[in-house]
Amino acid sequence: MRSKARGKWTCLVSIVPILLLLLAAGPARAVLTQCPPGATWISPGQAGTGNVVCMHITGGDGFTYMGDGYEQYLLSFGHVTPGVPDAQVLANYTLKATFPAPTIVLKEGQELYLTMTNVGMTMRPDLFDPHSVHWHGFKNAAPIFDGLPEPSPTANMGASFTYYYKARHPGTFFYHCHVEAAEHMQMGMIGNLWVLPAQNELPDSTVFPNGFIHIQGNKYAYNDGDGSTYYDREFAVQLTGFDPAFHDASLFVQPLPFAAMEDKYPMINGRGYPDTINPNPILNRDGFAAQPMHARISANAGEKILLRVSNISTTDFFTITTTLGVPMKVVGNGAQILRSPTGQDLSYETFILNTAGGEHYDVILNTAGVPQGTYFLYTTDLKFLSNNQQERGGLMTEIVIN
Amino acid sequence: MAKYLKIEIPGTLLAAAVLLLMVVGIAGNAAATIVGETGTSFNLVARTGNIITSDGDSFLMWGYGLESGTSMQYPGPTLILQEGQTITVTLKNELPAAAGNVSIVFPGQIVTASGGAQGLLTREAVPGSANAVTYTFVAKEPGTYMYHSGTRPDLQVEMGLVGAIIIRPKLGAKYAYNHANTRFDREFLYLLTEMDPRIHRAIAFGQYNLVDTSNYFATNWFINGRNFPDVMQANYVATLPNQPYNCQPRMLPGETVLLRFIGGGRDPHPMHEHGNDFSVLAVDGRMLQSAPGKGADLAWMANTIRVLPGQTVDVTWTWTGAGIGWDIYGHLPGQQLAPGEDPADHAKPFPVVIPPRDELTFGQFYSGSPFLGGMGELPTGHPGFNAYGGFFYMWHSHTEKELTSNDIWPGGLVSFMIVEPPGTPIP
Amino acid sequence: MLKIKCLVAGFMAAALCLVLVGTSSAVVYNLRAEATTVTMPDGTVIPVWGYALDSAPGAGDGQIMVPGPLLTVPLDETDTTLTINLTNKLPRPTSIDIVGQVMTNNLGPVWTDGLSDSVISSGFRPPDNYTARMRSFAHETSPNGTQTYEWTNVRPGSYIYKSGTNPAMQVAMGLYGGLIGGSRYSKEVILFFSEIDPVINNAVANGNYGPGLPVSSLIDYHPKYFLINGKAYPALQPLIAGHANQNILLRFFNAGLETHVPTLLNMPHMSIVAEDGIRFRYPKRQVTIELVAGKTVDAVLQQPHAQGQFSLYDRRLNLTNAGSATPGGMLTALQIQEPLVLVPTYQLLLLD
Numbered sequence A: 001m002r003s004k005a006r007g008k009w010t011c012l013v014s015i016v017p018i019l020l021l022l023l024a025a026g027p028a029r030a031v032l033t034q035c036p037p038g039a040t041w042i043s044p045g046q047a048g049t050g051n052v053v054c055m056h057i058t059g060g061d062g063f064t065y066m067g068d069g070y071e072q073y074l075l076s077f078g079h080v081t082p083g084v085p086d087a088q089v090l091a092n093y094t095l096k097a098t099f100p101a102p103t104i105v106l107k108e109g110q111e112l113y114l115t116m117t118n119v120g121m122t123m124r125p126d127l128f129d130p131h132s133v134h135w136h137g138f139k140n141a142a143p144i145f146d147g148l149p150e151p152s153p154t155a156n157m158g159a160s161f162t163y164y165y166k167a168r169h170p171g172t173f174f175y176h177c178h179v180e181a182a183e184h185m186q187m188g189m190i191g192n193l194w195v196l197p198a199q200n201e202l203p204d205s206t207v208f209p210n211g212f213i214h215i216q217g218n219k220y221a222y223n224d225g226d227g228s229t230y231y232d233r234e235f236a237v238q239l240t241g242f243d244p245a246f247h248d249a250s251l252f253v254q255p256l257p258f259a260a261m262e263d264k265y266p267m268i269n270g271r272g273y274p275d276t277i278n279p280n281p282i283l284n285r286d287g288f289a290a291q292p293m294h295a296r297i298s299a300n301a302g303e304k305i306l307l308r309v310s311n312i313s314t315t316d317f318f319t320i321t322t323t324l325g326v327p328m329k330v331v332g333n334g335a336q337i338l339r340s341p342t343g344q345d346l347s348y349e350t351f352i353l354n355t356a357g358g359e360h361y362d363v364i365l366n367t368a369g370v371p372q373g374t375y376f377l378y379t380t381d382l383k384f385l386s387n388n389q390q391e392r393g394g395l396m397t398e399i400v401i402n
Numbered sequence B: 001m002a003k004y005l006k007i008e009i010p011g012t013l014l015a016a017a018v019l020l021l022m023v024v025g026i027a028g029n030a031a032a033t034i035v036g037e038t039g040t041s042f043n044l045v046a047r048t049g050n051i052i053t054s055d056g057d058s059f060l061m062w063g064y065g066l067e068s069g070t071s072m073q074y075p076g077p078t079l080i081l082q083e084g085q086t087i088t089v090t091l092k093n094e095l096p097a098a099a100g101n102v103s104i105v106f107p108g109q110i111v112t113a114s115g116g117a118q119g120l121l122t123r124e125a126v127p128g129s130a131n132a133v134t135y136t137f138v139a140k141e142p143g144t145y146m147y148h149s150g151t152r153p154d155l156q157v158e159m160g161l162v163g164a165i166i167i168r169p170k171l172g173a174k175y176a177y178n179h180a181n182t183r184f185d186r187e188f189l190y191l192l193t194e195m196d197p198r199i200h201r202a203i204a205f206g207q208y209n210l211v212d213t214s215n216y217f218a219t220n221w222f223i224n225g226r227n228f229p230d231v232m233q234a235n236y237v238a239t240l241p242n243q244p245y246n247c248q249p250r251m252l253p254g255e256t257v258l259l260r261f262i263g264g265g266r267d268p269h270p271m272h273e274h275g276n277d278f279s280v281l282a283v284d285g286r287m288l289q290s291a292p293g294k295g296a297d298l299a300w301m302a303n304t305i306r307v308l309p310g311q312t313v314d315v316t317w318t319w320t321g322a323g324i325g326w327d328i329y330g331h332l333p334g335q336q337l338a339p340g341e342d343p344a345d346h347a348k349p350f351p352v353v354i355p356p357r358d359e360l361t362f363g364q365f366y367s368g369s370p371f372l373g374g375m376g377e378l379p380t381g382h383p384g385f386n387a388y389g390g391f392f393y394m395w396h397s398h399t400e401k402e403l404t405s406n407d408i409w410p411g412g413l414v415s416f417m418i419v420e421p422p423g424t425p426i427p
Numbered sequence C: 001m002l003k004i005k006c007l008v009a010g011f012m013a014a015a016l017c018l019v020l021v022g023t024s025s026a027v028v029y030n031l032r033a034e035a036t037t038v039t040m041p042d043g044t045v046i047p048v049w050g051y052a053l054d055s056a057p058g059a060g061d062g063q064i065m066v067p068g069p070l071l072t073v074p075l076d077e078t079d080t081t082l083t084i085n086l087t088n089k090l091p092r093p094t095s096i097d098i099v100g101q102v103m104t105n106n107l108g109p110v111w112t113d114g115l116s117d118s119v120i121s122s123g124f125r126p127p128d129n130y131t132a133r134m135r136s137f138a139h140e141t142s143p144n145g146t147q148t149y150e151w152t153n154v155r156p157g158s159y160i161y162k163s164g165t166n167p168a169m170q171v172a173m174g175l176y177g178g179l180i181g182g183s184r185y186s187k188e189v190i191l192f193f194s195e196i197d198p199v200i201n202n203a204v205a206n207g208n209y210g211p212g213l214p215v216s217s218l219i220d221y222h223p224k225y226f227l228i229n230g231k232a233y234p235a236l237q238p239l240i241a242g243h244a245n246q247n248i249l250l251r252f253f254n255a256g257l258e259t260h261v262p263t264l265l266n267m268p269h270m271s272i273v274a275e276d277g278i279r280f281r282y283p284k285r286q287v288t289i290e291l292v293a294g295k296t297v298d299a300v301l302q303q304p305h306a307q308g309q310f311s312l313y314d315r316r317l318n319l320t321n322a323g324s325a326t327p328g329g330m331l332t333a334l335q336i337q338e339p340l341v342l343v344p345t346y347q348l349l350l351l352d
């Protein structure tokens, strides 16, 4: 740590109490999933059936490649395949963190038992950080399941903590680790979390007050009551960035440069252009699919595309626009349908959407009238069209209209 | 990971500091409302002074202070005004001559300035001169506003010359605006600023020529002039003599709190509220309304709000815990409901087993129990900061690097709302 | 059919009239992209790339400007098409892109083999190729060539045209300008924000920009000069806005790579009526405007209460010229004239 002139009293009052207590590490640690009988195990990106679902994720470390080929050490969550015995998790799931973390999809009303097992950081045996899951934007949360390390317990290495959520509100959310958030989030512990609205389950041919007819299989972003959030295809647009100096300092056990932190690898869904358009998983040094998610958007002309946009950068705001020539219709913000308490329609159209860290938006692109072809989704913050020192990369992907 | 820092602090010191914070901090906190200066006439002086940051550092600042006092403060005095009154603010300049003139602009107000010398944006107070500048305006519309230096603001705002203005509506002190749907039970101020320490170091050493505000790069962030966790200490605490204002929101379940955000610096900050969504009522002191008289009928809900430099945003927030799926009070069947408790969740059992204590790290604000008002066994050495078993929610910038104070985690733009169990006395 | 189109080159505060001959219903602009230099208030000379308005494709008689000339498409019964003949006098290929407008003769996009200059596809990504990189959103104009770009259904409102080829580098070099669809409002002020990082411009001008060269991306872009209408204070003079009893339209454009927050002092709140050419359902009454990279915002000053000069500046406090101790950067004033005797009858139907 840097040396500083420091008054005695400020040391007492200011510095010390803010530290998290790191309590004596006992030997008895156990991986333990908690899933009620009759519940369904779910997989990343897929909603399960039934009222109660379970998922098991790890908190650990791993490696990824940036758009310019540079390898980056990271911390993130990984998915534990249902059926793997708890006793094998620590052995099987080291260095299996994915970026983004596994996508959690729920149906409105479902209860989720989410077990997070801290598998430790293989490359940093000197670190004993706990990890947590914070469901960002959860409404009426209680601290015990909010994942904040300050007012709750968090799982030490080798231990599990099971979070319980009743998914009462549909929308585009995300989750992240909240332990030493500036570090653990910069290092990559962020994933998508979407709740599908109950309106999707309405009986066929339900007629809404405005005359819109629900057909079985229709998908909506929210319980809009008028079909205004209907979409044909949905895509994640998770905006993040890595600061290589920070990641390298973490890997090489150097003091972490918090003050100097600047994202140099802006990414969509964990990749910089042109990796964003590669439909295949990107394998890391161990051949593991550490970057499983691409960002290539495709649709048939006339379809409505729902972009589930989130910005989880620890350093930057990012704008996005497209070359489709149709406005982005913003129907949701912060997993809330854009409607006032008095029912006023607050959805709006724009060509450039600004997003700040912690913001999440639902954007509908109506491709009616858009000619077949390849288009782009990119940031108008043009400096972020870079994979660090490499131009024509970064925060951009392609939209193919068939 | 500030691990090297953790190792450095002996445990006994930690416990002592913890007790100290308990005494002067949360337990003694008197801020259930926004403190500041009331009246129609304010005599301010720009002076130099030092502030203390949560990493134990100290910085030279320029700030506005009351002429009746002897020091500056960061931020300047919060001016609490009444709608319709004519307001007079005078300013004298006791900054060093090298700092040059100083002034005040009041964005969103229509101001008449007299005295002093004509500057670029407004009339300015000349160093050492007894001739004050006088600014006059009518507090025409209620809301949240700010004032700051209009003289070389890229340097002087950075140096600390910024403050909050609240104009209370005729409807009453518990309303943000002249409409019933802007009522609140408690209000809290979030004046956000940031600092590039290099500028303050250069000024402190008289090296004005080294200041290059085009290289601006903030590494320290403040709410009401303090970093976390200093924001949790009492208003006017003696140990922070030039940083009088805290940020320690507390409430009871079901209450409505008003948060007045002010972007006082030069960077935008996405302020994120744990626990529940807020409702955005107003921007720059104007209700979001479709037509006059409608109230904030265009209010929108979210959990993160971009607070832009120069902008103010008013939001309301409430929390009941309804619909959580288990009884947040840990009631057993047959027990009475707590005030405002969701009957649907009453006596529903806690859904999971919390692992044994030695598998967990307990945060300093954990009561040892998942229940509101509950208290559980805490490990030896735990500070027990949570006196009433309240629910703590971090309200913070989601540009997470701003959760540090000049390279030290945690610090910066962090505060904690405490939802206390029903019946807790909140001063 | 003979038409006379008047183009107000807002940045030059001078009017330029074009004579368009022929039966075409399109508004045709002959733009030339070329290198030049600009001089900052501190005397620093910076190489830039800009646009000029020529009388005919390649005529070379226009003056290179940054921002480029303000283009208008009146959107009357006949003129809904914008045609730009772009002549390229730069050492690199270039093109035009307008966020919010649909180019109707787009023969691109253009992909190169990785980061190389070798074009491997136009119109679509080569099948199963995941390493090709987009270089241009639209078909390119090669050095010394001329190409036509056409938008047949121009939307009303305020827009930015800019380079669609390697836009990070080319926009930072100065290839941008304003486009207004619909008739100009008689009492309007153009406020075009942009920045310059001389490190980038000098690297490009000196052949030091590109893969493997000293500057190879914009990631370390840190602007030192902050411009409104191409000028920094004090070179930027107060802008004549209108009279104290008129509604005045402020058209904000940001071709910079950073967010700016224009703020107006001592005035009633602005009514923000549109962004990116799209009208809001309800105007927003604010002192501050969030002007992110690439965005346009239209705001109305409703009958300013008084005449005089009213300061307008970037509340992000970019108020220096490369660190100068004296005021600089994004600072100007609106000059409001004495009230007109006749109260105007027009409404706020600015963009319909």
Ligand SMILES: [Cu+2]
Pocket: A134, A136, A176, A358, B272, B398
């Ligand atoms: Cu979050």
Ligand SMILES: [Cu+2]
Pocket: A134, A178, B272, B274, B394, B396
């Ligand atoms: Cu948080």
